[in-house]
Amino acid sequence: MQPGRPLxxxxxxxxxxxWRHRWGKGLVLLAPPLLAFALVYLASLAALFVSSFWTVNxxxxxxxxxxxxxxxxxxxxSSAYRTIALRTIGIAAAVTVTDAILAFPLGYFMARLAxxxxxxxxxxxxxxxxxxxxxxxxxxxxxxxDQNGVLNWTLRQLGLxxxxxAYSNWAVWIVFSYVWLPFMVLPVYGALERIPESLLEASRxxxxxxxxxxxxxxxxxxxxxxxxxxxxTFSLTLxxxxxxMLAGGSSSQFIGNVVYSSVGISNNVPFAAAFATIPLAVMxxxxxxxxxxxxxxxx
Amino acid sequence: xxxxxxxxxxxxxxxxxTAFLWVPLLLILVYAFNESNIQSWPIPGFTxxxxxxxxxxxxxxxxxxxxxxxxxxATGAALVLGSxxxxxIARFRFFGRESVSFLLVLPIALPGIIxxxxxxxxxxxxHMSLSLWTIVIGHATFxxxxxxxxxxxxLRRSSPSLLEASAxxxxxGWQTFRFVVWPILSTALVAGGLLAFALSFDEVVxxxxxxxxxxxxxxxxxxxxxxxQRLPEVNAIAFAxxxxxxxPVALAQRLMRDTGVLRRGAANVTEAVESSxxxxx
Numbered sequence: 001m002q003p004g005r006p007l008x009x010x011x012x013x014x015x016x017x018x019w020r021h022r023w024g025k026g027l028v029l030l031a032p033p034l035l036a037f038a039l040v041y042l043a044s045l046a047a048l049f050v051s052s053f054w055t056v057n058x059x060x061x062x063x064x065x066x067x068x069x070x071x072x073x074x075x076x077x078s079s080a081y082r083t084i085a086l087r088t089i090g091i092a093a094a095v096t097v098t099d100a101i102l103a104f105p106l107g108y109f110m111a112r113l114a115x116x117x118x119x120x121x122x123x124x125x126x127x128x129x130x131x132x133x134x135x136x137x138x139x140x141x142x143x144x145x146d147q148n149g150v151l152n153w154t155l156r157q158l159g160l161x162x163x164x165x166a167y168s169n170w171a172v173w174i175v176f177s178y179v180w181l182p183f184m185v186l187p188v189y190g191a192l193e194r195i196p197e198s199l200l201e202a203s204r205x206x207x208x209x210x211x212x213x214x215x216x217x218x219x220x221x222x223x224x225x226x227x228x229x230x231x232x233t234f235s236l237t238l239x240x241x242x243x244x245m246l247a248g249g250s251s252s253q254f255i256g257n258v259v260y261s262s263v264g265i266s267n268n269v270p271f272a273a274a275f276a277t278i279p280l281a282v283m284x285x286x287x288x289x290x291x292x293x294x295x296x297x298x299x
Numbered sequence: 300x301x302x303x304x305x306x307x308x309x310x311x312x313x314x315x316x317t318a319f320l321w322v323p324l325l326l327i328l329v330y331a332f333n334e335s336n337i338q339s340w341p342i343p344g345f346t347x348x349x350x351x352x353x354x355x356x357x358x359x360x361x362x363x364x365x366x367x368x369x370x371x372x373a374t375g376a377a378l379v380l381g382s383x384x385x386x387x388i389a390r391f392r393f394f395g396r397e398s399v400s401f402l403l404v405l406p407i408a409l410p411g412i413i414x415x416x417x418x419x420x421x422x423x424x425x426h427m428s429l430s431l432w433t434i435v436i437g438h439a440t441f442x443x444x445x446x447x448x449x450x451x452x453x454l455r456r457s458s459p460s461l462l463e464a465s466a467x468x469x470x471x472g473w474q475t476f477r478f479v480v481w482p483i484l485s486t487a488l489v490a491g492g493l494l495a496f497a498l499s500f501d502e503v504v505x506x507x508x509x510x511x512x513x514x515x516x517x518x519x520x521x522x523x524x525x526x527x528q529r530l531p532e533v534n535a536i537a538f539a540x541x542x543x544x545x546x547p548v549a550l551a552q553r554l555m556r557d558t559g560v561l562r563r564g565a566a567n568v569t570e571a572v573e574s575s576x577x578x579x580x
Contacts, residue, residue, distance in 0.1 A: 028385035033380040044421035148339035239410020
């Protein structure tokens with residue numbers, strides 16, 4: 001594959017130009033993704049922010065472009081919306097704690113006790129559910145928690161009474177904990193795996209017993225991993241509407257569900273935008289705290 | 300340092316949590332063959348007819364085709380933009396470098412409803428009607444970071460001196476790319492592409508806001524589940540989707556491992572795949 005001479009000359013010339021002006025190459029590489037992001041994503045966030053100050057004319061359903069705080073006033077003054085916001089944040093926190101409790105011993109086992117083969121197996125066993133369809137993993141729990149589902153069948157075999165978990169906040173909590181669990185396991189495992197063996201030996205040499213080493217060495221070093229995982233579990237729960245819609249009941253509405261129906265049913269984009277700024281604000285605070293705790297270095 | 304009892308307890312815990320992750324997935328594989336219309340347990344008998352029904356359902360076919368098209372185009376865009384950004388970050392030092400990776404991660408780190416709502420406001424703002432292209436824009440936005448992470452991980456492991464050596468031997472930029480960079484990167488790109496496609500193919504939270512009246516496969520399934528329609532078909536589709544996503548992900552995982560990019564075996568896929576989504580450079 002011998003290229004033609006003029007072509008080769010042009011390419012060498014360009015190569016020379018970029019060699020002399022290295023920043024030119026950097027610019028060429030960086031400009032397209034950055035421009036695309038600025039033009040679409042940052043502009044979108046700006047549009048979200050701006051349109052949250054607009055209103056919709058209830059008669060014409062046209063968006064009216066004058067500035068008002070009405071949307072935010074509606075949200076803060078209505079106890080229904082307050083309850084929804086608090087429920088969303090509360091369940092997001094509960095899911096995060098649950099996943100941390102489920103994930104930490106597993107991550108510890110993978111990082112420090114399992115043999116390489118077991119570790120590789122467990123790693124794939126955690127990774128594959130993470131990438132398999134989210135929607136379907138939520139849907140399965142409808143079948144499991146159903147009145148005549150797998151869970152109640154199992155309980156019946158054990159001679160235990162049926163549980164009425166389907167379409168409740170309990171179901172929402174279980175399903176969220178299930179679908180986001182891999183997001184917690186992976187960073188926790190990563191953080192635990194990075195703890196040098198020598199630190200644990202030093203701790204033992206200095207006379208610390210197993211639990212004390214765990215409490216004073218392992219836990220503080222693993223904490224950034226837990227916080228890193230919690231960013232995902234918390235943020236993903238905060239911004240979801242599918243799980244409350246499918247697994248929850250009539251009193252399981254999340255912020256996402258209100259946004260969803262404001263856009264899809266009542267066509268009130270400004271109000272939806274205003275409500276969506278609440279998780280945005282919560283996440284901004286959360287990310288700031290996470291950075292202080294060193295979560296970003298843990299990833 | 301752990302006592303026997305602690306070890307045993309941890310092993311049991313690990314087994315239970317793994318079972319918790321997998322039992323539901325295995326259940327859906329069983330439900331797909333449910334003979335009855337009623338989704339109760341245990342299923343009364345086995346049949347494969349729902350697979351046939353789903354395959355011949357025109358709505359399902361249209362939705363599948365839309366999902367495939369959106370996924371392919373978004374993956375293509377993500378491959379170009381993500382690797383360009385990864386090259387710039389890996390090879391250059393400049394002001395604001397850390398903000399770049401933070402920016403790329405934002406569409407995934409922020410709650411899905413925000414990304415979806417933001418894009419929706421943007422489209423309404425610009426009077427763009429929702430189409431295949433708005434879906435693609437949405438998907439590309441959060442697929443970029445997947446490719447970016449994979450390529451960046453690979454570049455960090457390869458030595459920049461290879462490029463200098465190539466230039467010293469008289470190669471121009473294209474030849475260096477073709478004969479040095481490409482062989483180093485190709486598997487990372489394939490892995491990143493597979494993961495990006497898997498993510499796009501599966502996405503529902505953001506897609507709803509960028510699709511309007513169109514149905515991607517996940518949106519169609521969501522509609523069926525909500526209305527309680529055609530659940531046997533949903534089970535069959537779920538079976539297919541689970542199997543079809545597991546294969547590319549397992550493949551991507553293998554591609555990132557076999558080339559020695561991930562030093563400690565499968566272990567470091569943590570960084571490469573998920574948790575490095577918020578990468579501090």
